[in-house]
Amino acid sequence: ETGVTQTPRHLVMGMTNKKSLKCEQHLGHNAMYWYKQSAKKPLELMFVYSLEERVENNSVPSRFSPECPNSSHLFLHLHTLQPEDSALYLCASSQDWPDNEQFFGPGTRLTVL
Amino acid sequence: TQLLEQSPQFLSIQEGENLTVYCNSSSVFSSLQWYRQEPGEGPVLLVTVVTGGEVKKLKRLTFQFGDARKDSSLHITAAQPGDTGLYLCAGARGTGKLIFGQGTTLQVKP
Numbered sequence: 001e002t003g004v005t006q007t008p009r010h011l012v013m014g015m016t017n018k019k020s021l022k023c024e025q026h027l028g029h030n031a032m033y034w035y036k037q038s039a040k041k042p043l044e045l046m047f048v049y050s051l052e053e054r055v056e057n058n059s060v061p062s063r064f065s066p067e068c069p070n071s072s073h074l075f076l077h078l079h080t081l082q083p084e085d086s087a088l089y090l091c092a093s094s095q096d097w098p099d100n101e102q103f104f105g106p107g108t109r110l111t112v113l
Numbered sequence: 114t115q116l117l118e119q120s121p122q123f124l125s126i127q128e129g130e131n132l133t134v135y136c137n138s139s140s141v142f143s144s145l146q147w148y149r150q151e152p153g154e155g156p157v158l159l160v161t162v163v164t165g166g167e168v169k170k171l172k173r174l175t176f177q178f179g180d181a182r183k184d185s186s187l188h189i190t191a192a193q194p195g196d197t198g199l200y201l202c203a204g205a206r207g208t209g210k211l212i213f214g215q216g217t218t219l220q221v222k223p
Binding site: 045106 | 117143144146148153154155156157158161201203205207208209210211212213214215216
C-alpha cells in the first residue's frame with residue numbers, strides 16, 4: 001500500500017450504531033488530520049494529531065471521537081450520529097505540523113439513516 | 114472568519130477550450146495550494162504557491178499567486194476530458210490549518 005488509505009470506503013449506519021473509520025498513512029509523516037466534506041460546502045477540518053498528540057479540535061460534537069495510537073494510524077469513532085452527519089470523511093497526513101502540504105486518502109462515504 | 118471564495122462554482126466546456134478559475138480572499142496567506150478531486154477520491158495536491166506574484170506551470174495548467182498573496186488563479190489551456198474534476202484552493206497562514214474554498218466543478222466534454 002502507498003500513500004494514505006482509508007477503510008471502509010462506504011458506510012451506512014443507523015443513528016444508534018457505533019462504528020469506526022480507519023486511516024493509515026504509508027508516507028512516514030508525523031501529522032494526521034480528519035476532514036468532513038459535505039455537498040456544496042468547503043472542507044471542514046475536524047481534528048489534527050501531531051506525533052500522536054491531538055493539537056486541534058475544531059468544535060466537533062462529542063459523538064465523533066478520534067484516536068491516534070501511533071503516527072501511522074488514525075481512527076474516528078462514531079456513535080449516535082445524526083442524518084446531517086452524512087458526508088465524505090477524509091483523512092490526510094503531512095510530514096510535520098504545522099505543514100501546509102497535506103496528502104489525502106480516498107475518503108469514507110458515510111450515510112446515516 | 115477567513116473565507117476563500119472560488120469562482121465559478123461550476124464550469125462546463127468543450128474539449129480544447131481555455132478556462133480560468135479564481136480564488137479570492139480579503140486575508141493574506143503565507144501559501145496557497147491547489148488540489149484536484151475526482152469523484153469517489155480524495156483531493157490530490159497539484160501545486161503550492163508561496164511568493165506574491167509567483168507563477169507555476171504544470172503542463173497545460175498555469176497557477177498564479179496574487180502580488181498581495183490574497184488571491185490566486187488557475188488557468189487551463191486546451192482543456193481535455195481528463196481535466197474533469199473538482200478543483201479546490203486552500204490557503205494557509207502558517208498555523209497548519211488550511212482554509213478551503215468551496216470548489217469549482219469542471220466538466221470537459223469531448
